[in-house]
Amino acid sequence: MSKKLEDIHKRHAMIKDLISSQEIFNQTQLVKAMKQKGIKSTQATLSRDLTELGVVRVPTSTGLIYKLSATGDETNLKYRVAEEIISVAGNESVIVVKTYPGRAQGVAVFIDKQNDLDTLGTIGGDDTIIVIPKSVKKIKKTIEQIKIILGIK
Amino acid sequence: MSKKLEDIHKRHAMIKDLISSQEIFNQTQLVKAMKQKGIKSTQATLSRDLTELGVVRVPTSTGLIYKLSATGDETNLKYRVAEEIISVAGNESVIVVKTYPGRAQGVAVFIDKQNDLDTLGTIGGDDTIIVIPKSVKKIKKTIEQIKIILGIK
DNA sequence: AATATATTTGCATAATTATGCATAATCTTG
């Protein structure tokens, strides 16, 4: 297992921990709070982390604070989407996802939302989606990722 | 009635409308969108409005966009209800709440739910609500409480 | 292991948002 990946995970976990246990008003404050907990990073990195974690800055009576955005149906959605997929396959240049009739649009939107997928974009018809990878070299990997995210084989 | 209050309400309504009907990425874009709809304002004012409306900026696959924060959130409901109220006043026997057209029912339900209010009940029409206090002696106090709960003056 | 690919990070800075202050608009009270 990658040391780096562990670190990122640790940092993300710490961020979630901090923003849910205390009022964090801005990113420099977060930098300091993390430092106290033994994790050093910079405002720039945290800005990216917050985006990845889907954290929002909400107005409250005490000021703008960071909060984890409401999740919950995410896992559920995943299941439903997975059930609509027939197959995921690729050739040398694109990935093709087959779905049950009329389901392609919804699945395509879901795939688009997974911003940890290295895709340029998707086009969905009625029962077929074309996924354009960032690079043709990533096709295999991306197919794997899609399958992993959706928990299918 | 105040011209100004109407304008603010209109602007707030427009903001909610715009951010829920299209992707608004930043405040200058919002300024332009509002202008097209005939409401002129500045980035500074909109910044304040967004805070008042409890709007959040959430990360999505297409970038950071503004969204009304999760419904069901109590604080939020409060904001929205408060937005619909024009005035709260009383005479020697009842309290009258004036709202924007068609909003009275919703506001009345909200007031009913506040069980720390010393009221016997409410009757709501289209834009007016009559609130019956437990005792006429509590009218002043109850008006105050309503205003405090909703954070209005 | 060596080389090639890909990812993460920090720095510097651009982009964006929030706010103090002065002014204008509105409201209140006499």
Place this chain on the structure above:
DNA sequence: CAAGATTATGCATAATTATGCAAATATATT
């Protein structure tokens, strides 16, 4: 209606956040 008080707004700018780029680190391939 006038005078004073309050609230809303815009301007200028401070505060904060996001990002291009290059270096560092990690991963994959042979």
